[in-house]
Structure formats: structure tokens, C-alpha cells
Amino acid sequence: MVTAKVWVLKKHFEGFPKPSDFEMKQVALANLKDGELLLESVFLSVDPYMRPYSKRDMKEGDVMIGTQVARIVESKNPAFAVGTFVVANRGWRTHFISDGKDLNLLPAGWPESLPKSLALGTVGMPGLTAYVGLFEICKMKPGETVLVNAAAGAVGSVVGQLAKIGGCKVVGCAGSDSKVAYLKNIGFDEAFNYKTVASLDEALRKASPDGYDCFFDNVGGEFASIAINHMKKFGRIAVCGAISQYNDSVPQKGPYIQIPMIFNELSMKGFIVSSWHNHREEGVKALLKWVLEGKLKYHEQVTERFENMPAAFIGMLKGENLGKAVVKV
Ligand SMILES: NC(=O)C1=CN([C@@H]2O[C@H](COP(=O)(O)OP(=O)(O)OC[C@H]3O[C@@H](n4cnc5c(N)ncnc54)[C@H](OP(=O)(O)O)[C@@H]3O)[C@@H](O)[C@H]2O)C=CC1
Numbered sequence: 344m345v346t347a348k349v350w351v352l353k354k355h356f357e358g359f360p361k362p363s364d365f366e367m368k369q370v371a372l373a374n375l376k377d378g379e380l381l382l383e384s385v386f387l388s389v390d391p392y393m394r395p396y397s398k399r400d401m402k403e404g405d406v407m408i409g410t411q412v413a414r415i416v417e418s419k420n421p422a423f424a425v426g427t428f429v430v431a432n433r434g435w436r437t438h439f440i441s442d443g444k445d446l447n448l449l450p451a452g453w454p455e456s457l458p459k460s461l462a463l464g465t466v467g468m469p470g471l472t473a474y475v476g477l478f479e480i481c482k483m484k485p486g487e488t489v490l491v492n493a494a495a496g497a498v499g500s501v502v503g504q505l506a507k508i509g510g511c512k513v514v515g516c517a518g519s520d521s522k523v524a525y526l527k528n529i530g531f532d533e534a535f536n537y538k539t540v541a542s543l544d545e546a547l548r549k550a551s552p553d554g555y556d557c558f559f560d561n562v563g564g565e566f567a568s569i570a571i572n573h574m575k576k577f578g579r580i581a582v583c584g585a586i587s588q589y590n591d592s593v594p595q596k597g598p599y600i601q602i603p604m605i606f607n608e609l610s611m612k613g614f615i616v617s618s619w620h621n622h623r624e625e626g627v628k629a630l631l632k633w634v635l636e637g638k639l640k641y642h643e644q645v646t647e648r649f650e651n652m653p654a655a656f657i658g659m660l661k662g663e664n665l666g667k668a669v670v671k672v
């Protein structure tokens with residue numbers, strides 16, 4: 344019999360998550376029935392959505408939500424061979440049982456040399472978010488200027504590089520000087536540290552005096568309220584995330600966006616990438632191709648050991664990650 348380790352939400356987060364909000368437990372797994380598989384998590388993802396979705400969907404004592412790359416270690420299902428790697432959505436667990444219906448194989452053509460953890464990042468849900476947000480929501484066109492915040496993270500770093508691949512000028516901001524240096528290194532035309540500039544308004548104007556056609560917003564709050572005043576006529580805003588607001592106990596107040604939206608005839612659309620599943624196959628294939636061609640660079644912030652899941656999650660929310668934050672079990 345296998346005993347899985349799991350992390351549960353012990354106490355709903357109040358403000359910023361803290362280690363005592365989590366509890367690690369042991370769960371004995373049953374023996375496999377015909378048609379079932381035993382899997383071990385190899386890499387687990389920590390993502391910003393876990394903060395707002397825990398409040399909306401979870402109760403105390405539930406296993407933390409999340410996805411993993413897992414390896415099949417035992418199989419009583421002829422469709423799945425032992426040793427196969429899959430992407431699953433089974434939460435913060437070291438081991439779990441599946442009937443195979445909820446598993447996704449890694450994309451076709453995945454070379455042995457490529458880290459499998461990328462299926463949780465650049466060639467997974469965050470990469471696809473960048474792809475859908477830019478091409479379908481912003482409807483980015485060559486020659487345009489694209490702005491992205493949280494630019495050195497999992498989604499933002501792909502947004503900037505896809506914008507360059509698509510023939511755009513790209514401006515990004517991030518929360519440390521080393522992240523800004525990384526952005527320049529992966530091809531951003533302009534980048535600044537939003538925590539240290541004297542004025543966000545000035546920094547946005549300096550980076551693109553003519554304004555922005557597309558704004559890929561991962562952050563919301565104050566940054567978005569200022570950036571909206573820098574949009575060009577008929578600009579498009581993809582509302583992807585609002586991480587600056589996820590830990591608020593008291594909702595932030597305006598400024599309000601109607602006047603700049605009307606004057607510049609802007610379009611603003613929120614989206615959830617999973618609703619765009621009809622673009623998944625095409626998007627993942629394109630992302631994998633660009634990675635293999637060296638046109639799409641990646642960085643991962645790998646935290647070792649399952650025991651450090653809460654620390655990796657809290658660290659990501661604090662901005663300690665460069666690129667995609669994952670945990671290697
Ligand atoms: N709509 C959708 O379908 C999806 C939306 N998302 C959203 O995209 C955004 C980015 O996600 P992801 O790429 O996975 O995460 P990241 O890898 O970008 O990690 C989060 C980053 O957010 C930044 N951050 C944290 N707090 C603040 C703050 N108060 N103000 C500004 N920046 C902050 C930090 O970077 P820094 O050092 O720069 O501050 C941190 O590294 C999130 O808002 C997420 O919810 C993600 C996936 C799908």
C-alpha cells in the first residue's frame with residue numbers, strides 16, 4: 344500500500360498567505376482496481392490563481408488545488424504504460440490514483456532533453472494564456488506596441504517574447520533590477536522596475552511616448568489604472584490577472600476607468616484561458632516549436648521537495664520567482 348503526502352488548506356487565508364494556513368497530512372491509497380493507475384507527482388505548479396480560487400471554491404481541510412507533471416508508477420489500464428509522464432490536475436499530492444480520464448499526455452514531439460516541468464509553464468497553461476491573450480484578446484498586429492506587467496513571470500515572460508515574434512515593440516515591468524535585466528536579455532525593448540521608478544506615469548510615457556496599442560494586464564490595481572491613460576486610440580486591454588488585489592482584505596477603490604475608455608474608444612476584455620480550449624492544441628504546438636527553435640526562452644524557479652510547497656507558493660506571491668515557479672518533489 345502507498346501512503347501519499349498531501350497539503351491541505353488548514354485555515355482560509357486572511358490577507359497574505361502564511362505557513363500556518365497549511366497542513367501536511369498522510370493519506371493511505373487503496374490497492375489499484377482494474378482500469379486504474381498509480382501516479383507519483385514529479386513537478387507541482389504553484390500559481391497565483393490558488394489564492395483567489397481558494398476563497399471562492401475551497402473549504403478548510405480541502406487538499407490545495409493545483410496541477411502536476413506525474414509519472415505512472417503502476418498500471419492496471421492497458422491504455423497507459425508504466426513510466427509515461429502526464430499532466431494532471433489533482434492538487435498538492437505526492438501520489439494519486441486515476442482511471443486515466445483526467446490525464447493529458449505531454450504534447451507530441453516533446454524531446455527527452457526538454458524539462459518536463461515546462462508542461463506546467465511556457466509550454467503549458469501559462470504559455471497558452473499568453474498566446475490566447477495576445478492573439479485572440481488583444482488581436483496584436485505587427486508594428487504595434489505591447490505593454491505587459493508581471494513581465495518576468497510565467498505568463499508575462501512569454502507575452503513579451505510572443506509580441507517580439509509577432510513583430511511588435513514590447514515594454515515590460517517587474518519588481519526587481521535583476522528581473523529587468525532578464526527582460527532586456529530575452530528581447531524586451533524597454534523594461535523598468537515598477538517598485539523603484541519615481542513615477543509609474545513617467546516611466547510608461549518614457550518607455551513609449553506615443554502610448555500603447557495593447558496592454559496585457561496581469562496585475563490590475565494601481566498600475567492598470569495609470570496604464571489605461573497611456574493607451575492609444577482603439578487600444579485593446581487583455582485583463583488576464585489582478586495579482587495586486589488577490590491578498591486584499593478590503594477591496595481597493597478607484598480611480599475609475601470610464602473616461603479614458605470613452606475618449607480613446609478602448610476595448611477591455613477579461614478571459615480565463617481554460618475557456619479557450621479550442622485553441623489549446625494549436626497554441627501548445629506553436630509554443631513548443633518556438634521553444635525548440637530557440638525563439639522562446641524560458642526560466643524556471645525550481646523549489647526542491649514537496650515539504651516546501653507552501654514556501655514556494657508564498658514566495659511566488661511575494662515575487663521571489665523568475666519565470667515559472669515549480670516544485671520538484
Ligand atoms: N486569466 C487566466 O486564464 C490566467 C491568468 N493568470 C494570471 O496571470 C498573472 C500572472 O500569473 P503567473 O505568470 O502564473 O505568475 P508569475 O510567474 O508572474 O508570478 C507572480 C508575479 O506577480 C508579481 N506580483 C506579485 N504581487 C504583485 C503586486 N502587488 N503588484 C505587481 N506585481 C506583483 C511578482 O513579480 P514582481 O517581482 O514583478 O512583482 C510575482 O513574481 C496572475 O495575475 C494570474 O492570476 C495566470 C494564468 C491564467
Ligand SMILES: CCCCCC(=O)/C=C/[C@H]1[C@H](O)CC(=O)[C@@H]1CCCCCCC(=O)O
Nearest residue numbers: 391392395396408409432583584615616617
Ligand atoms: C480574480 C481571479 C483571477 C484569476 C485568474 C487566473 O489566474 C486564472 C487561472 C485559471 C486559468 O485560466 C486556467 C486554470 O486552470 C486557472 C483556474 C484553476 C481553477 C482551479 C479549479 C479548482 C480545481 O482544480 O479543483
